[in-house]
Amino acid sequence: MMKRKMKTRVFTAILAMSMLTAFIPIMASAETKYGDYLYYEVNKDNTAVTITYCDETATEIEIPSEINGLPVTAIDNDAFYGCTLLTSITIPNGVTAIGKGMFSRCYRLKSITIPDSVTSIGDSAFSGCSRLTNITIPNGVTSIGKGAFFLCEELTDITIPNGVITIGDSAFCHCESLTGITIPDSVTTIGGWTFADCVSLTSINVNENNKNYCSVDGNLFNKDKTTIIQYAAGKADTSYTIPDSVTTIGEAAFSYCGNLTDITLPNSVTSIGDKVFSHCENLTSITIADSVTTIGEWAFMDCNGLTSITIPESVTGIGNSAFSYCESLTSINVNENNKNYCSVDGILFNKDETALIQYPQGKTDTSYTIHDGVTSIGYSAFHSCKSLTSITIPEGVTTIDKWAFYRCSGLTGMTIPDSVTTIDDSAFEYCSSLTDITIPDNVTAIGIRTFFHCKSLTGVTIPNSVTSIGHHAFDSCPMLKDVYYNGTETQWKAIAIAQYNEPLGKAKVHFAIADTTPDTYEISALTPTDTGVTFTVTTKETVSGKQAVMVACYDENGVCTCLKQQEIIASAEAQDISVNIDKTNVKTIKAFIWNGIDYMMPASEPKILELQ
DSSP, rough: OOOOGGGHHHHHHHHHHHHTTTTTTOOTTTTTEEETTTEEEEEETSSOOOEEEEEETTTTOOOSSETTTTTEEEEEETTTTTOOTTTEEEBBBBEEOOTTTTTTTTTTEEEEEETTTTEETTTTTTTTTTTEEEEEOOTTOEEOOOTTTTTTOEEEEOOTTTTEEOOOTTTTTOOOTTTTTOOOTTOOETTTTTTTTOOOOOEEOOOTTOEEEETTTTEEEEETTTTEEEEOOOOSEEEEEOOOOOOOTTTTTTTTTTTTTTTETTTTOEEEOOTTTTOOOTOOEEOOOTTOOHHHHHHHTTTTOOOOOOOOTTTEEEEETTTTOOOOOOOEEETOOOOOSSETEEEEETTOEEEEEOTTTOOSSSSOOOOTOOOOOOOOTTTTTTTTTTEOOTTTEEETTTTTTTTTTTTBOOOOOTTEEOOTTTTTOTTTTTEEEEHHHHHHOOTTTTTTTTTTEEEEEEETOOOEEEETTTTTTTTTEEEEEOOOHHHHHEEEESSSOOOHHSEEEEEEEEOOOOTTTOOOOOOEEEEEEEEEEESOOOOOOOOEEEEEEEOOTTEEEEEEEEEEEOOOSSSEEEEEOOTTTTEEEEEEEESSSSEEEEOHHHHHEEEE
C-alpha cells in the first residue's frame, strides 16, 4: 500500500470527521433492555420490535429474530454507532434496512451477516469500520448510501449485486485495500468521490449492458465516454493519455494516483473538476489543453513533482487553492492572451493584477513585496510557503482571504496596512515563527482559527473596532503574553470572544484608553486672556492613555465658529491649560475633556464662559 505523507491526509481528515460525526446517536426514552447489551422499542400497534441502541461494551452480538414473540423488523439509525469493541454481528431476516450511521466507527468490526430482507444500506452505515475485510451485500439491495463504506481501509472484497440502482457520494472512498470492483448493469447513478483514494484499486469493471456507465482499460467512464469518472489509482502505469472523446474530467478522478508521472489531456477536454489531480505526488508533467475553460478547486493540490504549469488562453475560471501544497512548483505561467488571468514573475494574478491568487510554494525567495494595485490576497494564496520570512503588503489591500498565509512557518513578522478591512478564517494559522501582529483599525472581526498555533506569538495589537473573535482564533498560542487594545476595558469586555481562546484570557491586556465618567476630571472657571482662555484641570484619579481638552466657541446665534483640541498629560497633578483662540464675534466659550484622541468619551462636565 502506498505510503503517503501526513499532510496529504489533512483534507481526508476533514472529510472523515464530517462523515463519522454526521450521525451521533441519541437514546430514546422508552427503551427496554434485552440481554446484556441491546435496547429495543415496540411499535405503536404492538406488532413489531425495533432495536434502538447497543451498549458500547458489546463485543459479539446476534440480534434475535423475535423478542417476546414480536418480530424484529428494524434497527434505528446509529444504533451501534461508536461500538468500538464490537467484532461481529448477525442481523436477523426481516430487517429491511441498514440505516444511517448504523455501524459507523465500529473500528474492530470484522464480521457481519446481512439478511436477504435488507433492501438499502444508508449513508455512512459502515464508515470507519477499518477492520472489515469483506462483506456480502444481499441481492435485494437497491441503494448504497453516501459514505456507506467510507474509510473501510482493510476491505478487500465486495460484490455489488445486480439490482443496485444508486451508489452515493464517497461510498467506497478511502477503501485502501480494495483491488477490484464490478458495477452491474442495474446501476444508474454513481456519486462523486465514490472510489477516490482506493490506492490498491487496479480495475473498475462495468457490465457491458449498463446503459449509463462503461469501463475502458479498467477505468470508469460515463456511457458515451465524454466524462472520465475514476482512474483506478492502484494501476502501475506511469503515464496515461485521456481519450479524445472526453470533454470533462470528473471530481477527484485521478486523486491519489501515486504512480502516474505524466498525463496527456486531449483538446476535447473543457473542464477539470475539483481535486481531479490532487495528491498525485509523482506527477511531473501535464499540459492543460487549449480547450480547457475551468479548473476546479484543489485541482492540483499536493502534486509535489510539478515544477511549473501553464494556464492556456482558454481558461476563464480557476477554483480556490487549485495549486496549493505543490511544494516543488516554482512558476505558474499564463498565456499572454488570456483575458482573465496573468502571471508576474511566475505568480498567478487576475488579469488587472488586483487579486493575488497563488504564490508558488516551491519558490525559494525569503522575502516578497506585493506590488501596488493589489486589493485582495486570495484563498490559500501563500499556503505553506515556508521559505518566506517577510512579506510586504501595500496600502490598498482590503481583504486577506481564508488560509492566505496558512503554514507560512518561516514568517516572523508582517505589517498589515490600515486599508485592510477583512482578515478571514485561518489566515495566519500555523505561522509558527510569527512573533507579533497588529490588526488594522478598520477590521471588525477576527475570524475562526486566524492565529491558531502561532506558537511564537508574544504580542498582538487589537483595535477597538473589533466586535468579535472567532473560536480557536488564538488557540495554541502558548507564548502570548501581551494584548494591546486600543480601547477601554468596558469595550474589551463587550467583544464577543468565542470558545477556545484561553491564551487571550491568560495574557495581560493593556488598555489604550481608561474607562472614565463625566466627573473623572474637573475644570476650574475659565479666565479670558488677550489671546484666548486659561483654566486649571484637576483629576480625582490617575487615568492612563491620551486625554484631550476641547474648547468650542459659539456666536450669538449659537453657531460653533471654532473648535480647538489640545492633548493633556495623563497625571494626578493639577494642570494649567492655556488655549489660543480668536474671540472675534464669540459670545460663548465651552471647555470640556474627552478621554481618548481618536475614540472620544466624556471625562468632565463642561465649563462655560459667557463673554460680554
